[in-house]
Amino acid sequence: MFGKLYAGELKKMFSLKTALIMIAIFIFGFAVITIALNSFKDLTVGAIETDGPEVDISIWETFKRNISEEQAKAELNVLKAQLKELEKEKKDKGFTYYMGFLAGTDGIYNCKSQIAVYKYIIDNGLYNQDLYFYDSAVFAIGGLIDESATSFASMMLGVFAFLLSVYALIIGSGAYANEMQNGTLKILLLKPITRNQLTLAKLLAMLTIVVAAVMAVFVLITAFSYIAYDDPLDTMYYVFNASSVFKAPVSFPLFLAWLDLLLGSLAFGIMAFFFGTLMKKRVFGFVFPYAFNFAATIASLIGIGRFWITNTVAWSGFFGMGSGISTGSNFFISMPLAIVYFGGMIALSFVVFNRRDVA
Amino acid sequence: MAAVLEVKNLTKVYPRKGHKDGLTAVNDVSFRVNEGEIVGFIGPNGAGKTTTIKMIAGLARPTAGEVFICGHSVTRDRVNAMKHVGGVIETPDMYPDMSGLKNLNYLVSLHPKETMLDPSDERFSTVSKKELDAQRVEDVLKMVGLWDRRGDQVRKYSLGMKQRLGIAQALLSKPKLLILDEPANGLDPAGIKYIRELLRRLADTYKIGMLVSSHQLSELQLMCDRVIIINNGKIIAERRMDELSAGEYKGGARIIIRVDRPAEAAALLKEKLEIQAEVIGEELRATTSAETAVITKELVLGGFNVYGITREEIRLEDVFIDATGEGR
The missing domain is CATH 3.40.50.300 (P-loop containing nucleotide triphosphate hydrolases)
Known part of the structure; x- marks a missing residue:
């Protein structure tokens, strides 16, 4: 009997129209980011003046490598030492070498830019002559690209997260509120089922659809990455591991990014379900989760608030990927607290609906 | 049951x-x-x-x-x-x-x-x-x-x-x-x-x-x-x-009798059958449990011309208004 109830709820909540609209928005967004990221490739080229012809160096390949700042620095130091040895050999020949403006600057962008340039010089034997790296702008652009790509990717992640949260809100808020507004709840309550069974069926159906939606986005992004990019894995890093595109270790950031999306969407679904059920009107299921989230954001900016009101949907902070509001929050305090909050909302949904007089 | x-x-x-x-x-x-x-x-x-x-x-x-x-x-x-x-x-x-x-x-x-x-x-x-x-x-x-x-x-x-x-x-x-x-x-x-x-x-x-x-x-x-x-x-x-x-409410059904000389007929009904009848125009109205056949017989024997007797069913509406006291 419960199976039928659950299947019925799934059918009621899932709307093909909404799903198709979401997919359309997704495809549009992905097309935009594809074009934008591809256009960066052409920007990441600097020029070196040699004795012979001017040489173009693309730093794109180095730039998109998923290495941490420490790794980049170590790699750069190896290259520098290598070049010094080569320089010694050719010292008697004497050459001018203007790379001074790079010295003393650090940071991941410069490291990566320098790696690209040093590598090019070593690989092509250019240390043997006068060099003037005249297009200093390339390094500026390098930094810019890094930040643009990061911010673009994080914007894209934001769009996905937003789309998924909106979808979770649509489904969660409508679970009971729709039936109350339709009047169909009166029919359901005349069926030989308990109210707890109904709430459980609705909750499970909502969670199922949200998980399925996150999975669908995962499948779509993977498929699109393989279709649109030469290096799909790197693209996926850009998109999902946005804030760590150039920084995070290659451990398992994709998985964490997924967990972040999934937990965030589920959190929104549960909040929408709770507020929609509590307030009987769908609009509250939309507004209150955002209000709650906003309150949590504000609270987490202030001292103890960042521990006690958890960063409701900024889970990435817990995984060392994000910065901002979650900085300073402690996974082992905030996570259990989040479980208490959302578990509490689920439990209250049951209690509230069980005691309610259906008008 | x-x-x-x-x-x-x-x-x-x-x-x-x-x-x-x-x-x-x-x-x-x-x-x-x-x-x-x-x-x-x-x-x-x-x-x-x-x-x-x-x-x-x-x-x-x-x-x-x-x-x-x-x-x-x-x-x-x-x-x-x-x-x-x-x-x-x-x-x-x-x-x-x-x-x-x-x-x-x-x-x-x-x-x-x-x-x-x-x-x-x-x-x-x-x-x-x-x-x-x-x-x-x-x-x-x-x-x-x-x-x-x-x-x-x-x-x-x-x-x-x-x-x-x-x-x-x-x-x-x-x-x-x-x-x-x-x-x-x-x-x-x-x-x-x-x-x-x-x-x-x-x-x-x-x-x-x-x-x-x-x-x-x-x-x-x-x-x-x-x-x-x-x-x-x-x-x-x-x-x-x-x-x-069946009209078994508040002492009987409502009956409307059309008869010549209604006032005299009312007096006869009161005397013979103890029915309190009210004269309204050419009609007599009464609430009684008496059979229509009995009433007709009495009136005919009394020399009246009976044009018709209608037995009105009690309407639920009346009962409702009566009970709730609405409409007064």
């Missing part, structure tokens, strides 16, 4: 802001509905009808008292109680984007297999729940005359069709108790007659007990076995319909 619905001392108090005591919407209401019996539930707006019906259906929690459906308490044994109930409460709402057929297919799936077919039936183990459900949905849709429109979205149905779909939905569970709130609302005269005859037939054939709330008193009078009148949260009167049609 077995009671399908037993309401015992049902009370509902709504909390009120700024008042120590709540608002008592239903106050110690008790009644029962037997199988095969159609009971009208009437009362002025705000009398507590809908609140009572909602408590019976388990939509609202009683403050005190209890409701038993086929012996199962609605508050304590809800699943078993609701196995035998069908109902349309307030408005015949359905999922508007689904077709009538899909609505019913979904709703019928929420009933256990035993509801569709008796477990002792030899087909029980061989026939699937799905087949039984499909058969039941077809049966009820044909019963209410919506089979031809089954594929249409409910939002395209007229109010009358929605009303009939609501009744079809209520019948899905092969109920022993039907709870209907304004079932004739929005129906045209033919539709009203159709529903009335359908309900009467269902009550007689399947012994379904029904609690019908309506403001269309003339319809209720034609359909019901009994009416319960509620006002200010209390049951103030209960009447059997056959009593009303």
